[in-house]
Amino acid sequence: MKPTNVQDPEYFHKVIDCQYACPAHTPVPEYIRLIANKKYTEAYMVNWESNVFPGILGRTCDRPCEPACRRGRIEKEEEPVAICRLKRVAADNKGEVKSLMPNAPLNKNGKKVALIGGGPASLTVARDLAPEGYEIHLFDEWHKGGGMMRTQIPSFRLPERVLDEEVNYVTDMGIHTHYNHFVESMKEILDEDYDAVFVGTGAPNGRDLKLPGREEADANVHIGINFLASVAFEHRDKIGRKVIILGGGNTAMDCCRTSRRLGGKEVTVVVRSPFKDMKASPWEIDDAKAEDIPIFNNMPPKSFVVENGKLKGMWFGHVRAEYDKNGKRSLIPTDDPDTFIEADDVIIAIGQDNAFPWIERDLGIEFGKWDLPILNKTTFQSTLPNVFFGGDAAFGPENIITAAAHGHQAAISIHHFCQGVDVNTRLDPTTNLVKQKMGIHEWMYDSPVVEDDRFAVPHEDKVITLSDRKVEVELGFDEITGFREAQRCLNCDVQTVFSLDQCIECDACVDVCPTSCITFTSNGAEEDLRERLSAPANNLDQDLYVSDTLPTKRVMIKDEDVCLHCGLCAERCPTAAWDMQKYLYGVTKVSKIL
Amino acid sequence: MSFIKPIFRHPTQTKNKAGFYKSDYEGRISTLCAGCGHDSINASIVAACYEMNIEPHKVVKLSGIGCSSKAPAYYLNNSHGFNTVHGRMPSVATGANMANRELTYLGVSGDGDSASIGIGQFIHVNRRNLNMVYIMMNNGCYGLTKGQDSATADIGSLSKSGSRNEFSPIDMVSMALESGATFIARSFSGDKKQLVPLIKAAMSHPGFAFIDVISPCVTFNNNKGSTKAYDFIREHIEVTSEFDFVPIREEISVEYEEGTQKSVTLHDGSQIQLSKLYSDWDPSDRNSAMEKLQQSKANGDILTGLLYIDPGSQDLHSTLNTSTLPLNQLTEEDLCPGSATLEKINTEYR
Numbered sequence: 027m028k029p030t031n032v033q034d035p036e037y038f039h040k041v042i043d044c045q046y047a048c049p050a051h052t053p054v055p056e057y058i059r060l061i062a063n064k065k066y067t068e069a070y071m072v073n074w075e076s077n078v079f080p081g082i083l084g085r086t087c088d089r090p091c092e093p094a095c096r097r098g099r100i101e102k103e104e105e106p107v108a109i110c111r112l113k114r115v116a117a118d119n120k121g122e123v124k125s126l127m128p129n130a131p132l133n134k135n136g137k138k139v140a141l142i143g144g145g146p147a148s149l150t151v152a153r154d155l156a157p158e159g160y161e162i163h164l165f166d167e168w169h170k171g172g173g174m175m176r177t178q179i180p181s182f183r184l185p186e187r188v189l190d191e192e193v194n195y196v197t198d199m200g201i202h203t204h205y206n207h208f209v210e211s212m213k214e215i216l217d218e219d220y221d222a223v224f225v226g227t228g229a230p231n232g233r234d235l236k237l238p239g240r241e242e243a244d245a246n247v248h249i250g251i252n253f254l255a256s257v258a259f260e261h262r263d264k265i266g267r268k269v270i271i272l273g274g275g276n277t278a279m280d281c282c283r284t285s286r287r288l289g290g291k292e293v294t295v296v297v298r299s300p301f302k303d304m305k306a307s308p309w310e311i312d313d314a315k316a317e318d319i320p321i322f323n324n325m326p327p328k329s330f331v332v333e334n335g336k337l338k339g340m341w342f343g344h345v346r347a348e349y350d351k352n353g354k355r356s357l358i359p360t361d362d363p364d365t366f367i368e369a370d371d372v373i374i375a376i377g378q379d380n381a382f383p384w385i386e387r388d389l390g391i392e393f394g395k396w397d398l399p400i401l402n403k404t405t406f407q408s409t410l411p412n413v414f415f416g417g418d419a420a421f422g423p424e425n426i427i428t429a430a431a432h433g434h435q436a437a438i439s440i441h442h443f444c445q446g447v448d449v450n451t452r453l454d455p456t457t458n459l460v461k462q463k464m465g466i467h468e469w470m471y472d473s474p475v476v477e478d479d480r481f482a483v484p485h486e487d488k489v490i491t492l493s494d495r496k497v498e499v500e501l502g503f504d505e506i507t508g509f510r511e512a513q514r515c516l517n518c519d520v521q522t523v524f525s526l527d528q529c530i531e532c533d534a535c536v537d538v539c540p541t542s543c544i545t546f547t548s549n550g551a552e553e554d555l556r557e558r559l560s561a562p563a564n565n566l567d568q569d570l571y572v573s574d575t576l577p578t579k580r581v582m583i584k585d586e587d588v589c590l591h592c593g594l595c596a597e598r599c600p601t602a603a604w605d606m607q608k609y610l611y612g613v614t615k616v617s618k619i620l
Numbered sequence: 621m622s623f624i625k626p627i628f629r630h631p632t633q634t635k636n637k638a639g640f641y642k643s644d645y646e647g648r649i650s651t652l653c654a655g656c657g658h659d660s661i662n663a664s665i666v667a668a669c670y671e672m673n674i675e676p677h678k679v680v681k682l683s684g685i686g687c688s689s690k691a692p693a694y695y696l697n698n699s700h701g702f703n704t705v706h707g708r709m710p711s712v713a714t715g716a717n718m719a720n721r722e723l724t725y726l727g728v729s730g731d732g733d734s735a736s737i738g739i740g741q742f743i744h745v746n747r748r749n750l751n752m753v754y755i756m757m758n759n760g761c762y763g764l765t766k767g768q769d770s771a772t773a774d775i776g777s778l779s780k781s782g783s784r785n786e787f788s789p790i791d792m793v794s795m796a797l798e799s800g801a802t803f804i805a806r807s808f809s810g811d812k813k814q815l816v817p818l819i820k821a822a823m824s825h826p827g828f829a830f831i832d833v834i835s836p837c838v839t840f841n842n843n844k845g846s847t848k849a850y851d852f853i854r855e856h857i858e859v860t861s862e863f864d865f866v867p868i869r870e871e872i873s874v875e876y877e878e879g880t881q882k883s884v885t886l887h888d889g890s891q892i893q894l895s896k897l898y899s900d901w902d903p904s905d906r907n908s909a910m911e912k913l914q915q916s917k918a919n920g921d922i923l924t925g926l927l928y929i930d931p932g933s934q935d936l937h938s939t940l941n942t943s944t945l946p947l948n949q950l951t952e953e954d955l956c957p958g959s960a961t962l963e964k965i966n967t968e969y970r
């Protein structure tokens with residue numbers, strides 16, 4: 027193998043599994059250490075710079091970082107660090123932050139930008155552009171900003187005060203908000219004097235299910251996202267005693283839990299496919315089950331039964347799943363007799379679609395498959411150069427953190443577009459590699475690997491939460507538990523950096539490494555090397571760090587996979603050929619936030 | 621603070637046939653100097669015991685005094701241990717071994733501990749062919765007391781402060797050949813590929829198995845001009861043979877070139893497979909080994925690998941016809957067989 031180029035900013039970035047997996051590349055271990063040091067305000071700001079909504083995300087993030095977390099790999103029973111809920115610890119305990127945020131300059135730069143939709147994607151664009159002096163106009167059909175974070179995510183998961191606070195941090199930066207304003211025509215917007223337009227309107231259409239009896243039952247059949255929005259805006263505060271929720275995603279989980287709070291006593295979730303194919307996050311499923319909501323699987327709905335004009339329930343068939351060689355699933359009906367489930371109300375939560383009825387099709391904005399706009403995947407620019415898309419409106423429904431990541435990149439494109447710079451130009455990441463050695467056995471980070479298991483977030487009493495939909499279920503970690511959970515982080519950003527010139531090949535690092543990461547051996551092809559290291563390197567997602575040829579004609583090879591970042595290799599190296607250096611990687615934004 | 625060894629090991633680590641993970645053979649985290657050759661030997665001992673499927677509680681680790689003799693703290697946490705006074709490990713090992721022949725005796729010592737204060741004990745344990753492994757961690761100096769030249773330091777070797785050693789070295793391998801050891805090898809701490817199978821073979825050998833392991837002292841004797849420095853050893857090292865140890869009941873997988881092949885079957889049926897690099901050397905002939913050793917010394921080479929083995933070795937227990945049962949398992953009946961037996965014995969002397 028060729029020697030690893032650690033100058034490539036992505037090499038060490040990739041070692042920081044959580045940060046690499048985070049769509050916005052939030053410097054996770056950096057903020058976790060700040061939390062452990064009770065520097066909550068600083069931890070909050072590190073987050074706010076990256077993802078704009080730390081308090082919201084600390085409660086609701088889809089957390090792609092956690093399955094990626096190294097801690098979950100180092101032993102079979104180990105669970106990842108509670109990265110997401112630690113974010114909340116920073117938000118809950120922070121001090122004054124407003125003064126640390128940039129202000130919009132009084133002198134504008136003369137450019138005007140329209141943002142359609144007030145969800146996290148648009149708000150992120152606004153946050154990034156405002157400090158540069160853009161005049162920003164944000165349109166949303168509702169009376170407050172936040173998009174689906176407000177209309178969809180129930181208050182028992184995300185209290186309104188947290189949402190308001192973080193939406194306001196952005197809109198207070200001199201954003202012209204046009205609430206209660208549904209944009210009916212893109213043409214009208216384009217006819218005004220905006221230099222650029224950003225579309226962050228989300229994926230607003232909930233799918234319906236055409237089954238026998240659907241029409242007759244209409245009064246008691248609800249589309250999931252419409253149902254949640256009507257609850258959020260207090261248009262609805264009741265539901266029948268018996269409720270069926272169709273669907274296995276997070277929307278279904280929010281619908282069933284909301285139903286329990288509106289009077290639903292026998293709330294049942296029915297999924298047409300197997301449990302293991304359910305789209306909902308495991309923790310959302312657990313929370314639903316904890317609220318006495320049974321989930322049935324492999325039961326496709328067949329028909330609605332209406333008697334005397336009133337919904338009585340639904341019939342379901344039974345299937346089993348079979349997978350072909352390519353893993354493609356087919357649902358095969360079984361011999362089991364159909365099942366009837368009684369219901370006063372049915373909520374259909376089987377997915378969302380994009381819809382742009384308000385964008386005229388003769389403006390030069392081209393649409394492709396699924397009626398999604400045709401975009402440049404890096405710049406988010408549409409086929410009409412001054413129009414950009416982001417969030418769920420860009421490539422279909424995702425989540426808040428993805429919307430924020432899109433927003434940052436779209437903001438860069440808009441900035442370049444308005445300043446006459448090539449839109450394809452991307453900003454290099456900021457990187458910083460700092461030695462951590464303080465003395466013998468002393469590092470600037472807590473290098474010992476603690477043995478604690480993952481801590482569970484405490485919940486409010488169920489009797490209380492089920493009686494009031496606005497009472498938050500999760501109480502968040504207290505400071506002490508937050509500290510202990512933070513200490514579980516392995517500090518994967520503290521890199522093991524190898525200097526060939528200093529190595530005397532004494533093997534001390536090989537001998538001390540608890541997880542057998544390091545090998546000195548003759549070079550070879552990657553597949554061959556992966557087999558003959560101190561321990562087999564079977565995780566192909568993780569790189570091998572390979573040195574140039576040493577005096578004994580061998581090379582040093584380190585498998586990054588289960589390195590604990592314990593620093594013992596550097597500790598035991600007599601010549602400091604191994605050094606622990608903290609790598610801070612940042613996605614560069616339009617304006618400097620921190 | 622990073623001087624705490626995490627409990628986590630590589631997730632693919634597996635149990636050996638005795639039901640132990642490799643980590644079950646580890647000791648506490650080393651407090652030897654970073655880069656000390658002794659640590660590599662410790663790691664080799666851990667690897668050898670794991671690969672030999674030895675139950676950790678069936679091992680006795682012994683040592684004298686020195687950095688090398690501190691080493692047992694860093695391996696085999698679950699074994700018996702005895703840290704004796706300076707140079708006196710062989711006599712304690714002899715006593716323990718005589719009391720219980722069922723355990724594996726693994727002694728480590730330094731060149732100071734063995735070749736200076738302990739030289740008398742060393743010679744006698746050789747000539748008694750006590751069934752034990754004796755590893756001498758050889759760094760040419762007294763590491764623990766800040767690097768004074770030891771009796772194995774070569775003439776002309778420079779110390780860290782620049783002073784030249786003027787005294788003739790004791791070659792402990794020749795000494796062992798002379799004094800009756802039945803398994804003799806030399807190795808280098810930086811060559812685990814050779815050292816681990818050597819330790820495994822030594823543990824299978826019924827008799828006194830001596831391994832002189834050159835093990836640089838990074839702190840006091842790794843300077844330019846020292847003949848025990850990493851660089852110097854790497855430049856002058858020569859091997860006697862390609863070497864593999866095949867435990868009993870395992871397939872022999874190595875194939876060496878015709879004519880160079882030599883295999884030695886040990887007492888328990890395990891085998892040593894050698895591919896000799898010298899045609900004029902026979903590892904089962906004491907004189908031939910002696911000659912080869914002198915030759916390479918004259919050439920300025922450091923000869924490593926297995927040097928001599930006596931396949932017909934008879935250990936001290938056989939010679940003395942001692943109790944096969946460990947003393948702690950003898951019952952009152954065995955120990956006080958009664959007046960009739962006493963009478964019988966007494967008549968033998970009449």
Ligand SMILES: Cc1cc2nc3c(=O)[nH]c(=O)nc-3n(C[C@H](O)[C@H](O)[C@H](O)COP(=O)(O)OP(=O)(O)OC[C@H]3O[C@@H](n4cnc5c(N)ncnc54)[C@H](O)[C@@H]3O)c2cc1C
Nearest residue numbers: 143145146147166167173174209227228417418424425426
């Ligand atoms: C039930 C449910 C629960 C969810 N839970 C989570 C969760 O826990 N965690 C998570 O990360 N994600 C969750 N999501 C997904 C997340 O809400 C979205 O991915 C995210 O909000 C998308 O952000 P966005 O900025 O693209 O658009 P949105 O948040 O959808 O905002 C778009 C806004 O634009 C408005 N709008 C649309 N068209 C127009 C127009 N023509 N004129 C004016 N305004 C318009 C919409 O009303 C909306 O307010 C959930 C989604 C649903 C449906």
Ligand SMILES: Cc1ncc(C[n+]2csc(CCOP(=O)(O)OP(=O)(O)O)c2C)c(N)n1
Nearest residue numbers: 686687688706730731732733761762763764
């Ligand atoms: C009876 C006695 N004499 C002298 C000493 C001082 N002393 C301690 S260690 C040592 C030499 C150790 O050298 P070596 O065995 O080569 O071990 P190393 O530290 O080099 O591994 C000496 C002389 C002692 N501890 N006890």
Ligand code: SF4
Nearest residue numbers: 044095096515516518
């Ligand atoms: S252990 Fe810490 S730094 Fe490593 S992946 Fe997990 S959260 Fe990130």
Ligand code: SF4
Nearest residue numbers: 539589590592593595
């Ligand atoms: S930091 Fe060094 S010693 Fe610790 S696990 Fe990683 S490679 Fe091994």
Ligand code: SF4
Nearest residue numbers: 653656687763837838
């Ligand atoms: S002084 Fe020398 S022998 Fe002793 S621990 Fe340090 S390097 Fe090893």
Ligand SMILES: [Mg+2]
Nearest residue numbers: 730731759761
């Ligand atoms: Mg010594």
